[in-house]
Amino acid sequence: MTTQVRTEPITVNLGPQHPSTHGVFRMRVTFDGEEIIDVEPIFGYLHRGSEKLAEERTYVQVVTLTDRMDYVGSMLNNQAYMLAVEKLGNVEPAPRGVWLRMIASELQRIASHLVAVGFLIQDLGAWGTPLIYTMREREKILDLFEMLCGARITNSYLRPGGVFMDAPAEFWPAMNAVLDELPPRIDDLDDLLTDNDIIFSRTKGVSVLTPEQMLDASITGPMLRAAGVDWDLRHRDPYDYYDQVTFERPLHTAGDNFARYWVRVQEMRESIKIIRQCEKLIEPGPVRPEHDDVPWLLRPPIGDAYAAIEHSKGELGFYLVSDGSISPYRCHVRAPSLINLTLLREMLVGELLADMFVSFGSVDINMGEVDR
Amino acid sequence: MSRAWDGGKLADAISESLPDAVVDAGGTDVWIKPDSVPEVMRLLRDDAEFRFELLSSVTAVDYISYFEVVYHLTSLTRNATAVVKSKVGFGREEARIPSVVDIWRGADLQEREVWDLMGIIFDGHPNHKRIMLWEGFPGHPLRKDFATYEQSIVPESERRVPSALAGEIGDSQKQ
Numbered sequence: 001m002t003t004q005v006r007t008e009p010i011t012v013n014l015g016p017q018h019p020s021t022h023g024v025f026r027m028r029v030t031f032d033g034e035e036i037i038d039v040e041p042i043f044g045y046l047h048r049g050s051e052k053l054a055e056e057r058t059y060v061q062v063v064t065l066t067d068r069m070d071y072v073g074s075m076l077n078n079q080a081y082m083l084a085v086e087k088l089g090n091v092e093p094a095p096r097g098v099w100l101r102m103i104a105s106e107l108q109r110i111a112s113h114l115v116a117v118g119f120l121i122q123d124l125g126a127w128g129t130p131l132i133y134t135m136r137e138r139e140k141i142l143d144l145f146e147m148l149c150g151a152r153i154t155n156s157y158l159r160p161g162g163v164f165m166d167a168p169a170e171f172w173p174a175m176n177a178v179l180d181e182l183p184p185r186i187d188d189l190d191d192l193l194t195d196n197d198i199i200f201s202r203t204k205g206v207s208v209l210t211p212e213q214m215l216d217a218s219i220t221g222p223m224l225r226a227a228g229v230d231w232d233l234r235h236r237d238p239y240d241y242y243d244q245v246t247f248e249r250p251l252h253t254a255g256d257n258f259a260r261y262w263v264r265v266q267e268m269r270e271s272i273k274i275i276r277q278c279e280k281l282i283e284p285g286p287v288r289p290e291h292d293d294v295p296w297l298l299r300p301p302i303g304d305a306y307a308a309i310e311h312s313k314g315e316l317g318f319y320l321v322s323d324g325s326i327s328p329y330r331c332h333v334r335a336p337s338l339i340n341l342t343l344l345r346e347m348l349v350g351e352l353l354a355d356m357f358v359s360f361g362s363v364d365i366n367m368g369e370v371d372r
Numbered sequence: 373m374s375r376a377w378d379g380g381k382l383a384d385a386i387s388e389s390l391p392d393a394v395v396d397a398g399g400t401d402v403w404i405k406p407d408s409v410p411e412v413m414r415l416l417r418d419d420a421e422f423r424f425e426l427l428s429s430v431t432a433v434d435y436i437s438y439f440e441v442v443y444h445l446t447s448l449t450r451n452a453t454a455v456v457k458s459k460v461g462f463g464r465e466e467a468r469i470p471s472v473v474d475i476w477r478g479a480d481l482q483e484r485e486v487w488d489l490m491g492i493i494f495d496g497h498p499n500h501k502r503i504m505l506w507e508g509f510p511g512h513p514l515r516k517d518f519a520t521y522e523q524s525i526v527p528e529s530e531r532r533v534p535s536a537l538a539g540e541i542g543d544s545q546k547q
Contacts (some may be wrong), residue, residue, distance in 0.1 A: 048505040051489070052513050145516075215425045215448070218478025229448070236451055237374035275485070306444055308428065319442065321433050330514075334429035334444070342480050371504060 019351055020357040034352045039142040039345045044372040054331035059085055059298045067154035072115045075108035078158035078313045083239055083307035084318035089300035093322055094289055097162015098240050099282035106271040111141040112312035113264040116364040120261055123361040124202055137185050140178045142245040157306050162288030176286040177316045179272055186268055203258035207347040207359035217342040220316030222263045227255030233310040242243025245277040257362040297326050313337055313364050376400050377454040389415055401455045406469045409418055409458055413475045417492055423449045427476035432490040434516045438462045441469050472499040489514040
């Protein structure tokens, strides 16, 4: 005789103050036993109205707002915003400034991927150790940023046409020391995790997204490359001097949590290659245009401009409208973190409770950018 | 290097299939009628000439005398980009435009954001709710008439007086 166990769906509220939600993300999740049957994401707990604030600041002051959007990718945010300002104001950037900001943004990409990978492993239940390993490496990169601009997280390093100050002489040996140390540390990470049976069984085949699904949902960046779509704006629409450097685009075909993790680890190595090339190509000179050409109080001509970069999380775009005054008339951010969450429900439904935060972490979001 | 579609050429190409859709073109932009947004977007996604598989961004700008909804499209197969715009809500009446969620899922959260912050209604959106702010929040903060400017750093002479600048900014974009 078998006994029928009666079950019924249970709805659980997760967040916004849950430690695994990478910030203040809230989900209303319905479970049938261990299985997820419905997910409703609820946004807005970190909404600060950055786009509105930008309308009341000068073009240079808005840089500080972009730092606070994705706060583990500040240099990349600065770069996207500056490209939009330069397009809007027809600013001709200074070559040394462009090389410096490419170096800064590639360092930031490594730091951002380290955070993504570390926290993904943390979400898997490997409490502490892998996260400490990745954070230790990120710390060295933040020290380099401190040398460049005095700040570690909210850098505000870039200015229209370049950067606000040249790298000090001691930056270059320090950067080389970090770049020499990084590849073996990434190998360590690979040895520990990429070939790890537990990681395999927990991440392979979980939350699979097909390329068609992702393109339809505007998902870009490492998530898209993890499903085999070779789409990287640095390669397909080179901004700054990315057309002068060579790098590979690591692709995986599975489109699952493991592929997303793997692509990020490989991209770190490519970023190191790019920085090495930038270091060879950079030449002495001014780091930004003369004040007479590009004043601090920039007044771009009336019009609009959209510029996008390959952020560590996907396509980060800034849409600026100028009315000819000292502050943007409209400043819209195409935030990859928000848009990559479009398919969260499809990713999670049918998966297990234990995999929920792993899948969520594999999207690599940053609440500062989701809510702005 | 990806190719940005010229506004005039894109307008001609759209007009071949949908003669009444295009209103205006200039620079890299095409202005279409709000009512024809679904047909034009479906054409731009499916037609072999365009193949815009990726909807990069949906946003809106308040030009005071009207709102402008801006779509940035990307084609991976053709490595091209295009900007499609549509003007709605003339004279600050209720602004409505058809949703493109059934064409690109990626518009889902972005259209909700535009509704929340700019107050443009997307007809046919499956989950037409506020996203950043709570239900019941008074007004739509990114609208120009929401501003208080009390703590603004923008000097008095530089502030935008509603209606004074409106036509000028919107019109000059066509240059």
